[in-house]
Amino acid sequence: xxxxxxxxxxxxxxxxxxxxxxxxxxxxxxxxxxxxxxxxxxxxxxxxxxxxxxxxxxxxxxxxxxxxxxxxxxxxxxxxxxxxxxxxxxxxxxxxxxxxxxxxxxxxxxxxxxxxxxxxxxxxxxxxxxxxxxxxxxxxxxxxxxxxxxxxxxxxxxxxxxxxxxxxxxxxxxxxxxxxxxxxxxxxxxxxxxxxxxxxxxxxxxxxxxxxxxxxxxxxxxxxxxxxxxxxxxxxxxxxxxxxxxxxxxxxxxxxxxxxxxxxxxxxxxxxxxxxxxxxxxxxxxxxxxxxxxxxxxxxxxxxxxx
Amino acid sequence: xxxxxxxxxxxxxxxxxxxxxxxxxxxxxxxxxxxxxxxxxxxxxxxxxxxxxxxxxxxxxxxxxxxxxxxxxxxxxxxxxxxxxxxxxxxxxxxxxxxxxxxxxxxxxxxxxxxxxxxxxxxxxxxxxxxxxxxxxxxxxxxxxxxxxxxxxxxxxxxxxxxxxxxxxxxxxxxxxxxxxxxxxxxxxxxxxxxxxxxxxxxxxxxxxxxxxxxxxxxxxxxxxxxxxxxxxxxxxxxxxxxxxxxxxxxxxxxxxxxxxxxxxxxxxxxxxxxxxxxxxxxxxx
Numbered sequence: 001x002x003x004x005x006x007x008x009x010x011x012x013x014x015x016x017x018x019x020x021x022x023x024x025x026x027x028x029x030x031x032x033x034x035x036x037x038x039x040x041x042x043x044x045x046x047x048x049x050x051x052x053x054x055x056x057x058x059x060x061x062x063x064x065x066x067x068x069x070x071x072x073x074x075x076x077x078x079x080x081x082x083x084x085x086x087x088x089x090x091x092x093x094x095x096x097x098x099x100x101x102x103x104x105x106x107x108x109x110x111x112x113x114x115x116x117x118x119x120x121x122x123x124x125x126x127x128x129x130x131x132x133x134x135x136x137x138x139x140x141x142x143x144x145x146x147x148x149x150x151x152x153x154x155x156x157x158x159x160x161x162x163x164x165x166x167x168x169x170x171x172x173x174x175x176x177x178x179x180x181x182x183x184x185x186x187x188x189x190x191x192x193x194x195x196x197x198x199x200x201x202x203x204x205x206x207x208x209x210x211x212x213x214x215x216x217x218x219x220x221x222x223x224x225x226x227x228x229x230x231x232x233x234x235x236x237x238x239x240x241x242x243x244x245x246x247x248x249x250x251x252x253x254x255x256x257x258x259x260x261x262x263x264x265x266x267x268x269x270x271x272x273x274x275x276x277x278x279x280x281x282x283x284x285x286x287x288x289x290x291x292x293x294x295x296x297x298x299x300x301x302x303x304x305x306x307x
Numbered sequence: 308x309x310x311x312x313x314x315x316x317x318x319x320x321x322x323x324x325x326x327x328x329x330x331x332x333x334x335x336x337x338x339x340x341x342x343x344x345x346x347x348x349x350x351x352x353x354x355x356x357x358x359x360x361x362x363x364x365x366x367x368x369x370x371x372x373x374x375x376x377x378x379x380x381x382x383x384x385x386x387x388x389x390x391x392x393x394x395x396x397x398x399x400x401x402x403x404x405x406x407x408x409x410x411x412x413x414x415x416x417x418x419x420x421x422x423x424x425x426x427x428x429x430x431x432x433x434x435x436x437x438x439x440x441x442x443x444x445x446x447x448x449x450x451x452x453x454x455x456x457x458x459x460x461x462x463x464x465x466x467x468x469x470x471x472x473x474x475x476x477x478x479x480x481x482x483x484x485x486x487x488x489x490x491x492x493x494x495x496x497x498x499x500x501x502x503x504x505x506x507x508x509x510x511x512x513x514x515x516x517x518x519x520x521x522x523x524x525x526x527x528x529x530x531x532x533x534x535x536x537x538x539x540x541x542x543x544x545x546x547x548x549x550x551x552x553x554x555x556x557x558x559x560x561x562x563x564x565x566x567x568x569x570x571x572x573x574x575x576x577x578x579x580x581x582x583x584x585x586x587x588x589x590x591x592x593x
Contacts, residue, residue: 027496028413035406035471036423042464043430046441053440108333115326122330124579126337131571133525135543136564139550140344143557149356151343183340244434247527247543251550265436265528278440285437292432 050289053282060276073283083284085259086267092174093263094242097181101238102231104182105189110219113197123194130187138251141180142167145252167252173260177248185241189234196230197223232303236296243292264288341568348372348561355557371558372566380537381563384545387455388567391541392523394459395466399519400512403470408500410471411478412486424475431468435528438464443532453539461529466519473518477511478504517578521571542567 023030054073056066077083108126116122129137144152145166153163167176200223208218224231246265249255255262255270264284272281347355349367375381410424442461443452451457485507486499494502505512527543534540540548546563549556 024495024497028409028415031405031409031413031500032423034402035427035467038402038463038467039427039430042442042460043433043438045445046433046438049441049444050437108330111326111330115323116330120579121576122334124576126333127575128341128568128572129337131521131575132341132568133527133543133546133564133571135525135527135546136344136567137340139546139560139564140340142550142555143347143561144340144343149358149360151360154358154360183336187337240432244436246436250527251547265434268436269528272440282440285434285440288434289432289437292434293429296432297429 050282050286053279054286056279058277058279066279069279073280074287076280077283077287082259082262082267086262086264089174089259089261090243090245090263093178093181093245094239097178097185098235098238098242100178100182101186101189102235104186105234106193106227106231108186108190109193109197110223113194123191127187127191129184130191132184134184134247135251137180137184138248141176141183141248142252145176168257170257170260173253173257177245177252177261180248180252181242181245185238189238192230192234193227196227200226229303232299236299236303239299240292240296243288344561344568345565347557348565350558352558355561371562374556375559375563375566379545379559381542381545381566383537384540384542384563385566387539388524388541388543391455391458391462392520394455395462395523396516396519398459398463399466399470400474400516403467403515404474404505404508404512406471407474407476408478408504410475412483412504424472427468427471431465431472435465439529439532442529446533453534453536455539457533458530458539458541461533462523462526465526466522469522470515470519473515474508474511477508481507513578517574520574524567524571 053066055068055070057069057072058066112123112126144150145168147153147163147165147168150166152166156163164172166172169176204222205218208222213221244265245263246269249261249263249266250269253261255266265288268281268284268288271284272278346362346364348371349364349369350361351366351368351370354361354364354366406427410420414420415423442464446452446454446457446461451460481504486503489499489503490496525543526541527547530541530544531547534544542563546560546567549560549563
């Protein structure tokens with residue numbers, strides 16, 4: 001808080017001006033108001049609506065009234081095999097993709113930070129994937145994975161490795177999605193880590209070098225602890241995004257083959273639009289929202305991220 | 308002594324060499340897909356399907372650019388994307404900056420600051436798919452489906468929390484004394500914000516704006532549901548529309564996809580300093 005808060009009001013009081021004075025005195029609320037009002041309108045309304053929809057059976061025919069079903073839609077979750085598949089796929093995707101992105105992003109940042117500090121344009125080049133429209137990324141990888149004329153199979157062939165159907169193969173589809181996601185989002189982790197490394201203090205390292213600590217020890221005992229807040233932010237943002245994966249799956253596999261890449265967002269989309277069952281879709285959405293908020297709140301508290 | 312030093316120098320050399328090698332591999336893996344989409348955009352269809360693949364287009368053509376931007380309305384899609392991205396960014400950054408400043412500088416009764424900060428962030432956690440149905444009905448009710456304003460409103464819901472948090476951490480990093488001095492010199496609180504704090508936060512503003520632009524330029528799911536007409540659809544939807552059940556128009560998609568990347572990448576190179584600095588100050592400190 002500004003120490004001179006009160007002085008200000010007194011000054012403008014002296015200067016007079018009714019409305020101006022009022023605005024200045026309530027500045028703290030006026031500056032916050034647009035954001036709070038917009039977010040209230042755009043999030044509270046959908047949330048209330050979702051709760052309302054989730055306890056009803058909604059007919060695709062808009063003239064028919066909604067039928068109250070209580071917790072019926074939520075009970076359906078328990079025995080819906082498609083939902084279980086989507087949940088498992090989402091968890092697998094999130095764990096594997098985020099872990100790979102984290103390891104590769106951190107490794108790459110450490111390499112660049114230690115060996116080529118000056119070539120900053122290289123950093124920007126390495127960040128290109130995260131700036132591309134995910135839809136363009138999805139289509140690029142679709143082209144690369146294409147079984148007949150795709151370039152990946154050509155490379156496999158040149159290397160004497162077996163040719164695969166990639167995104168179309170039951171066992172490789174999820175792997176293909178993960179590779180494309182890792183390609184697009186490792187740069188984001190890389191960028192955050194690079195920023196974190198740039199703000200490391202120098203003195204502890206000098207002391208450690210004097211003590212003869214190996215670079216491995218320095219990494220474990222100094223770098224990692226210093227980077228902890230950045231790592232926490234990177235993981236939080238990537239997990240939140242991985243849980244809502246949609247574009248890649250929508251274009252690359254459409255959830256197939258045999259539902260192997262059907263993730264929660266895609267399932268909600270299908271339930272709402274293809275199966276025309278918005279009430280049930282609302283129930284699944286609420287489940288996803290609930291899990292995301294519980295997970296991130298727990299994580300933020302643990303990492304002491306929110307002040 | 309001498310042998311030890313030689314050994315460690317050799318070791319250092321080897322280490323350096325393998326590091327360069329690893330970075331080179333990362334560069335190739337990063338750039339190849341981008342190169343591939345660019346290369347395909349200049350090939351005739353028959354050459355896109357060539358086995359073995361044509362690593363470099365042998366008969367380069369602008370056919371697909373003609374298809375995408377002259378015969379099909381990709382220019383309109385790009386314009387829509389552009390207008391929506393600019394609109395969203397202006398609204399989000401303006402209000403987000405004000406709110407971020409308020410949360411960084413003012414005190415509120417009953418611990419409001421902490422509660423409101425957290426609530427604002429939590430709205431960002433809502434997966435888009437969750438709010439789509441209500442937003443769809445909302446826009447339907449107000450007869451706003453298939454409008455760019457609807458997209459701007461929807462995207463603002465996702466960008467405003469982000470902008471608020473970025474700007475809040477920027478203002479927290481600025482020393483408060485300068486604003487105090489301005490107030491002592493007779494400026495109002497609002498004036499101190501406008502004339503002192505805002506100019507100092509320019510790198511933060513730039514970084515926040517870049518991220519809002521990228522996010523809105525690339526958004527797919529909301530646009531997919533809210534817009535159905537050529538006059539309102541954005542570039543990602545236009546591109547996805549060329550993957551149909553019966554045919555995928557690779558050449559056209561490559562041309563449009565490549566053109567969708569170009570402005571963002573050019574932009575990123577121009578503002579690369581702000582990009583790294585922006586994140587190192589903003590997001591990292593939470």
